[in-house]
Amino acid sequence: MTAHLVLKYLHVIGGAVLLGTGAGIAFFMLTAHRRGEPALIAAVARIVVIADMVFTATAVLAQPITGVSLALVMGYTLTDGWILVSIALYIVTGLFWLPVIAIQLRMRDLAADAARRSAPLPAPYYRLFRLWFAFGFPAFGAVLVIFWLMIARPAFTIPGLGP
DSSP states (O other), X not given: OOXXXXXXXXXXXXXXXXXXXXXXXXXXXXXXXXXXXXXXXXXXXXXXXXXXXXXXXXXXXXXXXHHHHHHHHTTOOTXXXXXXXXHHXXXXXXXXXXXXXXXXXXXXXXXXXXXXXXXXXXXXXXXXXXXXXXXXXXHHHHHHHHHHHHHHOOOOOOTTTOO
């Protein structure tokens, strides 16, 4: 197997993990939230945080390594327009994902505390959920665009940056 195929395989798997884990986490958190049961939300959030740390974080670290290596092996420059836009969108995704980790941790803790006290979810939980939900759209949308850019590899340049 060539370096090109190994890198491509790892990069595609990493992208699938990012997209799949993100969609799965969103589905499970939204489903738990809609039930409104603090104990259920705390349990789901606990698993979601673990999934984010094990799967998403691993893929987040691997993607730039495999992506840059793959681009260079395939003869692209990192200043090709589609690569620059992909990198920018990857950074945007990270800027939304990092706060989401902290938000999920806080939502988990608030739900667990409410469950321990047999109390309803507190107002800060709902504010955090709305923020978590809102941050998911640009992050998930950016990942979808990155997938399209990886597949289509459109030829364009960015004035002042590309060749």
